[in-house]
């Protein structure tokens with residue numbers, strides 16, 4: 001069974017949206033009715049993918065954006081997202097961790113450390129701001 005989602009009338013901001021999982025997420029949100037902002041350090045690629053979504057009937061723009069990646073990028077995004085969400089009284093954040101946020105592997109301390117941090121920041125923010 002495939003669940004269907006209706007994001008009509010809602011805005012979705014996707015970082016790292018010019019390729020990979022970010023692009024797949026942005027396209028799925030647009031296909032479900034959201035107006036999507038594709039933000040990426042490669043602004044030209046993001047703009048091109050946004051144009052493709054618009055040509056397919058969706059609503060999207062592409063913008064250049066440098067979040068700095070992994071732990072600091074997620075922290076910086078949540079800082080600004082929560083400000084908007086608190087003032088408007090609603091919103092949802094989906095952060096991207098990894099299997100590396102749950103386990104340890106030899107030679108992966110830096111990546112896995114940041115991905116564990118993403119889970120910790122997300123859980124703490126959810127408890128702090130959920131209400």
Ligand SMILES: NC(=O)c1ccc[n+]([C@@H]2O[C@H](COP(=O)([O-])OP(=O)(O)OC[C@H]3O[C@@H](n4cnc5c(N)ncnc54)[C@H](O)[C@@H]3O)[C@@H](O)[C@H]2O)c1
Nearest residue numbers: 016018019020021022040041065066067068069096097098
């Ligand atoms: N691909 C996997 O198998 C996998 C598995 C687990 C977790 N993840 C996580 O999913 C996320 C996306 O992974 P992916 O494989 O789709 O990556 P990808 O390399 O395919 O795409 C990453 C995108 O982020 C953009 N980007 C890079 N630095 C940026 C910055 N400073 N500011 C803004 N945008 C920036 C790139 O231009 C690119 O468009 C990452 O957080 C990754 O750790 C991926």
